[in-house]
Amino acid sequence: MIPKPVVGILGAGRFGMVVARLATNAGYPVLIAGSGDPRRIALPHDLTDVVAATAAEVAERADVVVLALPIGKYRTIPAGPLEGKLVIDAMNYWWQTDGILPDFTDPLTSSSEVVRDHLPGSRVVKALNHMGYTDLQDEARPSGQADRKAIGIAGDDPADVDVVADFVDGLGFDPVVVGRLSDGVRLEPGTDPFGADVEAEELRLMIDSFPTSQRGRRRVAAQRATPSERADSE
Template sequence: MTDGGDERPIRVLGIIGAGRVGRVLARLATAAGYRVLIAGSGDPARLEATIDAVAPGAVAAAASVVVHEADAVLLALPLPQHRTVPADALDGKLVIDAMNYWWEVDGLQPEFGDLRTSTSEIVQRSFPGARVVKAFNHMGYRDLDDEARPSGAPGRKAIAVAGDDPGDVAEAMRLVDDLGFDPVAAGRLRDGVMLEPGGEAFGADVGADELRAMLERFPTSQRGIVIARARAR
């Protein structure tokens, strides 16, 4: 992250969710020069030592403080827990959805298993005043931790971003780049289904060209065909 004349819209990144993904992204963001606020499920004072050890410079705070002070809020919660954030708390905020639906962990929840919609569209409906984009959900936390590289570095891996507003997608893609990955546009928020479990891109640790090829293949994949049929109905 450059200083001085930097005009980027995200200067303070808020992260709600202090699990493995949240902590890794906090480390990458602080290393890139962002001010990072992170909230877990408990007392921020108890989280502070853990965060200081894994992401020096990041600040543990209550979720209400994170939401109020951040320019963008990254949700790294178990997907059903996004409902614990007040519906109007994120009004006007860029919200980066890094969550996934795991029925084995979250329980069978038909809303999240509905193939006619992406889980990020459900998140958008939960926060109608927010600007939701999908990113950072399809790469495992170990690869996120190990694979970050400077822009232009050989072997740099890619992260896809899906969203309905081009400006919001551009902001999220800049964050992806700053955190050490090549950003790849993945279409609209409904197209974020390509990044969810079951799609070829999910779990992929690949470069930008290969990730784009995976997304292009999705409509003809078994899962893509099943989703297309469900949406046609």
């Protein structure tokens, strides 16, 4: 049997712990890092197989790295050590909680493209961002179960998207491929999929409704505007 890739998680908050739990249950070796000394990470009693590590150790030892940080800290992600790594961007720019972050205000650019530009040597795929951590924890189901929920995925390399799709399936969800990394905007706050806890068919319909969503309307308006008008609106 081919061994499963080592999963590293940058971010030891509630979301990171849920991903760690799902990945461990699926048989993945898991490393998790917070913002400081790994000895300060309080691992729940059911995560005894998860290894608390530094961000540098996660970057060095993991095959797949999940970004589970507040997006305002994306510049602290170590770009050099993650060169060549498959990175799953599970972060969101949600102005209601993050405040206005100038790096993410361009309506023509998805947040994952900004993250990709910070990690130019990494293979960035968008996934695991649109479902809340409590739903992720409660809704995982075996493959083939009728009421299984879905997770959207967006990435530029089909092989990397396939790896992430297998990972999402292993966690307990049906993968739905949205398109290229730029299409990850269809999963961001201000769209129908954001916060949705739905099956694959309904998720696809939500993704297709992007042009009429709040985020979609902003993008359409920006596409029609002149450069100076776009600058004034940001």
